[in-house]
Amino acid sequence: MKRFWKEAAVVQEAAGLAVTLDGRPMRLPGGVSLRFANRALAEAIAVEWGQAGAPGEPFSFDMVPMTRLAGTAQERVAVDPAASVEALVSYGGSDLLCYRADGPEELTTRQERLWQPLLDWAEQRYGARLHVTTGIIHVSQPEASLMALRAALTALAPAALAALGIVVPALGSLVIGLALAEGRLDPPEALEIALLDDLYQEEKWGADAEAAKRRTHLAADVETAIRFLRLSAGVAEQDGEAAQ
Structure with a gap:
């Protein structure tokens, strides 16, 4: 997989804070948007994606470990x-x-x-x-x-x-x-x-x-x-x- 986005940004949506990649909110495998408890965490996640290589270069989710933790917390741990x-x-x-x-x-x-x-x-x-x-x-x-x-x-x-x-x-x-x-x-x-x-x-x-x-x-x-x-x-x- 290659990096397909140029910019990661924090946005305030009706349901809470989200991080967008070129304006598109990140979604979990289940299809729901990934939400963040506070701006400091959301900004750290945005930085993580911003630093994950350059556009067109190889990308893996190992490059965004905090995002993986956030997804685990929201989609798995919070459910059970x-x-x-x-x-x-x-x-x-x-x-x-x-x-x-x-x-x-x-x-x-x-x-x-x-x-x-x-x-x-x-x-x-x-x-x-x-x-x-x-x-x-x-x-x-x-x-x-x-x-x-x-x-x-x-x-x-x-x-x-x-x-x-x-x-x-x-x-x-x-x-x-x-x-x-x-x-x-x-x-x-x-x-x-x-x-x-x-x-x-x-x-x-x-x-x-x-x-x-x-x-x-x-x-x-x-x-x-x-x-x-x-x-x-x-x-x-x-x-x-x-x-x-």
């Missing part, structure tokens, strides 16, 4: 939020932060220092106490804790659930995802925490080019999803964020 909530709760039942190494001590100390405060935060914030184990043997989590996490997710808007649908599987942790959503962590902090084991191994055995490439893609996905979440919620961007 419970399905998204349950998919995310399943990560709480096997959260990365609950599975600790049994050695070496240097690694286990780092896990305790970086991971335990987030589990403590989840208990204080949501009443969700999660059990910790060593190794890979599954540990069952209290149903009351999973219910508390479910309630927290159910209270979120479709846009936030769509963003967490990217972040949580990518990081392997519902707790880290919720901490990002609430501003308890920023994306670089979240990546450092989620990739602690990999980064430790890299320290000991050296860098791996493919692993570094995967981390770069992961970081971009997380940054984009959290930026979308914050814009959707009307959180003003700091200087420099819009250029990311």
